[in-house]
Amino acid sequence: MQDQLKLMIPGPTQVPQTALQALARQPISHRSFEFNAVMAEVTENLQWLHQTQNDVLLLAGSGTAAMEAGIINFLSPGDRVIVGTNGKFGDRWAELGKIFGLEVETITAEWGKPLIAAEFAAKLEADSQKQIKAVIITHSETSTGVINDLETISHHIKNHGQALSIIDAVTSLGSVNVPVDTWGLDVVVSGSQKGYMVPPGLGIVAVSAKAWEAYQTAKFPKYYLDLEKYRLATINNTSPFTPPVNLIVALQTTLRMMQQEGLEAIFARHLRVMKATRAAIRSLNLSLFAQDDYASPAVTAIKLHFANAIASQLEADKIREVVKKRFDIEIAGGQDHLKNKIFRIGHLGFICDRDILTCISALEAALLELGYQDFTPGAGITAAIKVFQTQI
Amino acid sequence: MQDQLKLMIPGPTQVPQTALQALARQPISHRSFEFNAVMAEVTENLQWLHQTQNDVLLLAGSGTAAMEAGIINFLSPGDRVIVGTNGKFGDRWAELGKIFGLEVETITAEWGKPLIAAEFAAKLEADSQKQIKAVIITHSETSTGVINDLETISHHIKNHGQALSIIDAVTSLGSVNVPVDTWGLDVVVSGSQKGYMVPPGLGIVAVSAKAWEAYQTAKFPKYYLDLEKYRLATINNTSPFTPPVNLIVALQTTLRMMQQEGLEAIFARHLRVMKATRAAIRSLNLSLFAQDDYASPAVTAIKLHFANAIASQLEADKIREVVKKRFDIEIAGGQDHLKNKIFRIGHLGFICDRDILTCISALEAALLELGYQDFTPGAGITAAIKVFQTQI
Numbered sequence: 001m002q003d004q005l006k007l008m009i010p011g012p013t014q015v016p017q018t019a020l021q022a023l024a025r026q027p028i029s030h031r032s033f034e035f036n037a038v039m040a041e042v043t044e045n046l047q048w049l050h051q052t053q054n055d056v057l058l059l060a061g062s063g064t065a066a067m068e069a070g071i072i073n074f075l076s077p078g079d080r081v082i083v084g085t086n087g088k089f090g091d092r093w094a095e096l097g098k099i100f101g102l103e104v105e106t107i108t109a110e111w112g113k114p115l116i117a118a119e120f121a122a123k124l125e126a127d128s129q130k131q132i133k134a135v136i137i138t139h140s141e142t143s144t145g146v147i148n149d150l151e152t153i154s155h156h157i158k159n160h161g162q163a164l165s166i167i168d169a170v171t172s173l174g175s176v177n178v179p180v181d182t183w184g185l186d187v188v189v190s191g192s193q194k195g196y197m198v199p200p201g202l203g204i205v206a207v208s209a210k211a212w213e214a215y216q217t218a219k220f221p222k223y224y225l226d227l228e229k230y231r232l233a234t235i236n237n238t239s240p241f242t243p244p245v246n247l248i249v250a251l252q253t254t255l256r257m258m259q260q261e262g263l264e265a266i267f268a269r270h271l272r273v274m275k276a277t278r279a280a281i282r283s284l285n286l287s288l289f290a291q292d293d294y295a296s297p298a299v300t301a302i303k304l305h306f307a308n309a310i311a312s313q314l315e316a317d318k319i320r321e322v323v324k325k326r327f328d329i330e331i332a333g334g335q336d337h338l339k340n341k342i343f344r345i346g347h348l349g350f351i352c353d354r355d356i357l358t359c360i361s362a363l364e365a366a367l368l369e370l371g372y373q374d375f376t377p378g379a380g381i382t383a384a385i386k387v388f389q390t391q392i
Numbered sequence: 393m394q395d396q397l398k399l400m401i402p403g404p405t406q407v408p409q410t411a412l413q414a415l416a417r418q419p420i421s422h423r424s425f426e427f428n429a430v431m432a433e434v435t436e437n438l439q440w441l442h443q444t445q446n447d448v449l450l451l452a453g454s455g456t457a458a459m460e461a462g463i464i465n466f467l468s469p470g471d472r473v474i475v476g477t478n479g480k481f482g483d484r485w486a487e488l489g490k491i492f493g494l495e496v497e498t499i500t501a502e503w504g505k506p507l508i509a510a511e512f513a514a515k516l517e518a519d520s521q522k523q524i525k526a527v528i529i530t531h532s533e534t535s536t537g538v539i540n541d542l543e544t545i546s547h548h549i550k551n552h553g554q555a556l557s558i559i560d561a562v563t564s565l566g567s568v569n570v571p572v573d574t575w576g577l578d579v580v581v582s583g584s585q586k587g588y589m590v591p592p593g594l595g596i597v598a599v600s601a602k603a604w605e606a607y608q609t610a611k612f613p614k615y616y617l618d619l620e621k622y623r624l625a626t627i628n629n630t631s632p633f634t635p636p637v638n639l640i641v642a643l644q645t646t647l648r649m650m651q652q653e654g655l656e657a658i659f660a661r662h663l664r665v666m667k668a669t670r671a672a673i674r675s676l677n678l679s680l681f682a683q684d685d686y687a688s689p690a691v692t693a694i695k696l697h698f699a700n701a702i703a704s705q706l707e708a709d710k711i712r713e714v715v716k717k718r719f720d721i722e723i724a725g726g727q728d729h730l731k732n733k734i735f736r737i738g739h740l741g742f743i744c745d746r747d748i749l750t751c752i753s754a755l756e757a758a759l760l761e762l763g764y765q766d767f768t769p770g771a772g773i774t775a776a777i778k779v780f781q782t783q784i
Binding site (some may be wrong): 005007009011012013014015020021023024025026027028030031032034060062063064065067068080088095096099100101151169191193199200201220221222223225241242243244245246251330332333 | 395397399401404405406407412413415416417418419420421423424426451452453454455456457459460487488491492493556575583584591592612613614615616617633634635636637638641667722724725
């Protein structure tokens, strides 16, 4: 039904009414004191959300623009970097690094499994010549619903002393605890259409003093993504190039909402909806793609390789189709080799407990419609409700 | 007064209510058939607006991102290029080219004067070795209100046979005739917050077959701004990275408005508001920074160096301040060495005849308030009305 579609994909996420209304305001001049005031507030609140004193810079661009900025500002051709890859976005970092002529060494885990922190420790400890310039990690791997142990890995990077940590926090920031200063993260990139609850179009990059030191000797030519320009502009509460003012005004409103809610409550809410989703999926006798130990609070991937004969005839994309057509909920499919093998429920950003009940109900209905009967109708919902009863 | 501010700067421009409402819709998934349908329509209408069969690609980024894409996709380090510079944006191209290691040769005109087409002809004809890889021209120089003679210059570039034309049409596309195919323009960049009547955040690049040939041998590393990725995605009515879906949905509505109005009517409207503005400024005995022959239909710059003693005490920024404070209209100042020496009235995109009456009335009031009396009160408005009576 028109205007009823509900997004439960891992970005873009739903946007609060307050932010939609802010988006719909006439643009203001980006060279005005009104915009300066917005930038001052947004920058301060971004630092709050990142739990950092580092610079936090806003780019007009997608999360990938922020990723590229995170590489070309702090590294040089031929630099040796370690990239953790256990999903599509880890692969993207490796590809990006290779295209820019970095010497990319990957530490890999199977899609759906987490990166092993000890493998990073081993490589970093073996590097007595301190030739590793950066370690690049995807915190929450959106393609698989796996969250990597960034705290431990960043601890190993700090022990190395030289290497920068370059972190993709696209589906973790604003959903999961990412204490940038406590963990000593150097470059942290994210995008507006995830935990920030704003439509896509803004990339965000947090930069440490150590990264700025590396900037001084970094050799890639850069202009649009030259973060020094953004740093200098941000000091004056402005932007080097015409910024997406409407998106920034919308971000101002969602950051206020987030402050109102508080970091602890935000993280608890994401954990709660994750647990409810996972409990429900189990009760439907479907398989979770990632185990509990390393499940991302932002997105849950459900796998369709079953021993069960009836279930094995289910197709992920068919389930998504029914859920969308009959119940106006968009859930995500699998990417690359996981296409039609998994589906993914995004539960980050502007998500409340009710959304999970809604989504699980629709999923139950779709499964029944498709002839899958290997669960007690209502079991998914009952399991989700039980989580909500115990986790308040 | 809150919510009353009216932008009459050369971007961001005012946005129609229809587009603001589109912006405020919940985002849709960028991997959905709904988005495919939007992209198909938008791409087709962008080609209509560009009067071209070439690819027209959408980037998440500012106009500067589109400019950088226009260079790094089609040139290589050391390539010899000619850059026309007669204002801030021409200078930006030269700076961009130098940062990326191009051998930049400039053809310069004083700020406020147009580039001389014959100087391009001379350089291009002298290049018997065909070493000039590209000629880079700013069509409408936003910083000075000068429009360069792109038709003639592009004719000289075609005569050269080898050099690509790389055109900044940021404040001309959607306001002024830019017949991409007729003039044989190879790379044409623009941004959403100008003639397109959409808030900032989208860069647009049109690419000719000849430019795609050059792409094959271009040697800059690129990822986020790799236009081949966008070309391939656009064939499938999608985007290589998460696109700013809300801005694109808004662009869909403004392109429909533009089609409704028709190209000829759009160009005539811009010419008409330009003529009315210029007639009014003359009747106020203020100086136009650009002469009639090369005045941009997008923006009019007014200069404050007068022989007149009283006028010479006027400060551009003071005028802007009064116009904003008392009448809630934002007009633009001068940039770089023209700061406080000129002010600029933006009259592009979502602009109607009434807006000019409004702006000129406010300007008259502000001038009187500041003690400038070298005009008959009402003379500006009367002159504007006369233009509107004869140019319908």
